[in-house]
Amino acid sequence: xxxxxxxxxxxxxxxxxxxxxxxxxxxxxxxxxxxxxxxxxxxxxxxxxxxxxxxxxxxxxxxxxxxxxxxxxxxxxxxxxxxxxxxxxxxxxxxxxxxxxxxxxxxxxxxxxxxxxxxxxxxxxxxxxxxxxxxxxxxxxxxxxxxxxxxxxxxxxxxxxxxxxxxxxxxxxxxxxxxxxxxxxxxxxxxxxxxxxxxxxxxxxxxxxxxxxxxxxxxxxxxxxxxxxxxxxxxxxxxxxxxxxxxxxxxxxxxxxxxxxxxxxxxxxxxxxxxxxxxxxx
Amino acid sequence: xxxxxxxxxxxxxxxxxxxxxxxxxxxxxxxxxxxxxxxxxxxxxxxxxxxxxxxxxxxxxxxxxxxxxxxxxxxxxxxxxxxxxxxxxxxxxxxxxxxxxxxxxxxxxxxxxxxxxxxxxxxxxxxxxxxxxxxxxxxxxxxxxxxxxxxxxxxxxxxxxxxxxxxxxxxxxxxxxxxxxxxxxxxxxxxxxxxxxxxxxxxxxxxxxxxxxxxxxxxxxxxxxxxxxxxxxxxxxxxxxxxxxxxxxxxxxxxxxxxxxxxxxxxxxxxxxxxxxxxxxx
DNA sequence: GTTCCGCATGAATCGATAG
DNA sequence: ACTATCGATTCATGCGGAA
Numbered sequence: 001x002x003x004x005x006x007x008x009x010x011x012x013x014x015x016x017x018x019x020x021x022x023x024x025x026x027x028x029x030x031x032x033x034x035x036x037x038x039x040x041x042x043x044x045x046x047x048x049x050x051x052x053x054x055x056x057x058x059x060x061x062x063x064x065x066x067x068x069x070x071x072x073x074x075x076x077x078x079x080x081x082x083x084x085x086x087x088x089x090x091x092x093x094x095x096x097x098x099x100x101x102x103x104x105x106x107x108x109x110x111x112x113x114x115x116x117x118x119x120x121x122x123x124x125x126x127x128x129x130x131x132x133x134x135x136x137x138x139x140x141x142x143x144x145x146x147x148x149x150x151x152x153x154x155x156x157x158x159x160x161x162x163x164x165x166x167x168x169x170x171x172x173x174x175x176x177x178x179x180x181x182x183x184x185x186x187x188x189x190x191x192x193x194x195x196x197x198x199x200x201x202x203x204x205x206x207x208x209x210x211x212x213x214x215x216x217x218x219x220x221x222x223x224x225x226x227x228x229x230x231x232x233x234x235x236x237x238x239x240x241x242x243x244x245x246x247x248x249x250x251x252x253x254x255x256x257x258x259x260x261x262x263x264x265x266x267x268x269x270x271x272x273x274x275x276x277x278x279x280x281x282x
Numbered sequence: 283x284x285x286x287x288x289x290x291x292x293x294x295x296x297x298x299x300x301x302x303x304x305x306x307x308x309x310x311x312x313x314x315x316x317x318x319x320x321x322x323x324x325x326x327x328x329x330x331x332x333x334x335x336x337x338x339x340x341x342x343x344x345x346x347x348x349x350x351x352x353x354x355x356x357x358x359x360x361x362x363x364x365x366x367x368x369x370x371x372x373x374x375x376x377x378x379x380x381x382x383x384x385x386x387x388x389x390x391x392x393x394x395x396x397x398x399x400x401x402x403x404x405x406x407x408x409x410x411x412x413x414x415x416x417x418x419x420x421x422x423x424x425x426x427x428x429x430x431x432x433x434x435x436x437x438x439x440x441x442x443x444x445x446x447x448x449x450x451x452x453x454x455x456x457x458x459x460x461x462x463x464x465x466x467x468x469x470x471x472x473x474x475x476x477x478x479x480x481x482x483x484x485x486x487x488x489x490x491x492x493x494x495x496x497x498x499x500x501x502x503x504x505x506x507x508x509x510x511x512x513x514x515x516x517x518x519x520x521x522x523x524x525x526x527x528x529x530x531x532x533x534x535x536x537x538x539x540x541x542x543x544x545x546x547x548x549x550x551x552x553x554x555x556x557x558x559x560x561x562x563x564x
Numbered sequence: 565g566t567t568c569c570g571c572a573t574g575a576a577t578c579g580a581t582a583g
Numbered sequence: 584a585c586t587a588t589c590g591a592t593t594c595a596t597g598c599g600g601a602a
Binding site: 315317318319360362363366396397398399400401402403404405407408411483484485493494 | 572575576
Binding site: 083084085086088091092094095098103104105106107109111115119121122123124125126127128138139140142144192193194195196 | 365366367368370373374376377380385386387388389391393397401403404405406407408409410420421422424426474475476477478
């Protein structure tokens with residue numbers, strides 16, 4: 001029996017079982033935000049913090065198998081506060097996944113611009129989440145140019161001056177030591193980002209419990225895949241990752257246990273127009 | 283023999299040994315940024331990543347002893363990349379410190395506005411560090427009002443001045459009012475901050491490598507201590523924490539192995555004026 | 565007095581080269 | 584194979600001097 005890869009679809013069921021029917025080395029990128037500990041027990045089946053690692057590991061074993069050697073796994077997760085302490089299930093999970101064969105390449109920070117409001121006597125609002133990057137191999141695909149951001153003010157004003165004086169009549173400056181460094185910047189208005197992502201949460205989503213802004217998977221999809229690559233979200237929920245992938249002309253596979261979420265995701269996907277090319281707002 | 287507490291001083295030596303002569307439960311806040319792995323081998327004695335936890339634990343044992351029950355320990359640290367992966371010594375340290383009796387209360391993120399430049403094929407610049415908060419007891423002292431952030435009119439006018447790129451990249455510039463500037467805005471509308479601190483590193487210090495910017499320890503000192511409380515930095519380096527504490531009228535104790543750093547710290551402390559009373563620009 | 569501009573300076577990381 | 588050293592890369596900040 002040859003295993004087949006169903007793309008551009010939402011599958012309803014347990015990813016741990018469904019992925020067994022997938023061929024190995026077939027996914028370019030996995031982006032997911034798994035059900036969080038204990039929260040929204042009624043809607044998503046919360047997992048007890050002390051069992052979280054054991055619950056997750058057989059799933060990440062399948063992720064490891066289906067991921068292409070040069071692919072990437074992005075895990076959006078944050079430990080909850082339990083009895084006044086940050087629980088350790090996330091850092092335990094990192095250690096266990098390494099034991100499982102994953103490379104822990106990087107930890108991106110999603111800095112939430114508008115985080116959940118509230119006030120506590122011994123704690124501030126939690127404004128960040130981890131986006132853990134795991135890989136199978138040290139060499140993986142990465143398209144850094146696709147996520148470049150506008151340069152800071154620093155050089156902008158400078159280049160304006162430079163172009164006014166230099167370009168037409170003062171070419172000596174460019175050839176002197178002064179001009180050399182600056183000339184590297186001519187024509188560039190963008191810089192590479194850092195490992196901190198500053199994104200707003202989406203507040204309008206009342207149906208689905210996990211607030212996962214579309215721009216977050218979009219950023220990683222642009223960074224780690226090309227057009228027509230295959231993006232998997234094994235806990236796709238209301239479909240944000242699939243929507244982002246479709247919009248960027250990637251093939252998507254979404255999996256979720258909950259039939260209602262699957263319907264919701266399918267409905268959202270129908271309305272998604274493919275973006276020809278991404279453009280930063282200016 | 284009664285143990286004595288030497289305050290407002292820089293002690294030269296190994297904190298692990300020197301702290302043995304301190305009484306128990308005498309320190310209100312420990313803020314430190316220990317020597318990082320393998321870096322600055324010549325000046326500070328780099329520690330091998332695989333030995334880092336074993337090196338640190340006997341020291342944190344003393345920290346636990348000298349800290350008051352309602353005190354706080356802030357540990358500024360970040361794991362290095364070793365052979366393409368984030369090393370696990372930091373998360374291992376968290377687990378071991380919990381075993382030692384610490385509560386891991388929170389993890390603040392220091393988002394470095396100006397991080398080290400560079401470009402690599404598989405990695406972006408590292409723009410954040412961990413500020414791990416540990417406590418002895420679930421109930422600890424915290425003065426949240428002292429670090430509130432100006433909002434409202436202030437933010438509006440400031441934001442208007444920001445460039446388009448700044449707004450796009452970094453709407454949370456509102457949060458940059460940490461440290462000295464914040465006193466200018468007492469009495470205005472303020473909000474509580476989050477657990478993400480947006481601060482620039484201090485560059486341009488020619489003599490030494492300045493570990494963290496003064497505003498970082500300042501922020502935690504304001505948050506976790508009152509005037510005349512005792513602040514300890516067991517790896518005080520060039521004295522940033524001690525300077526911050528003195529400026530805020532807290533008692534300081536700085537410890538460092540390196541005599542040159544101790545001298546440097548003492549010299550800097552001489553020039554520090556205590557902020558007896560704030561004066562506000564109107 | 566402001567504002568503007570040049571410049572040095574980073575708690576970095578990778579890949580190649582050398583031993 | 585495994586470690587040590589070096590060059591290349593990159594960009595925000597604060598300072599000092601100039602306009």
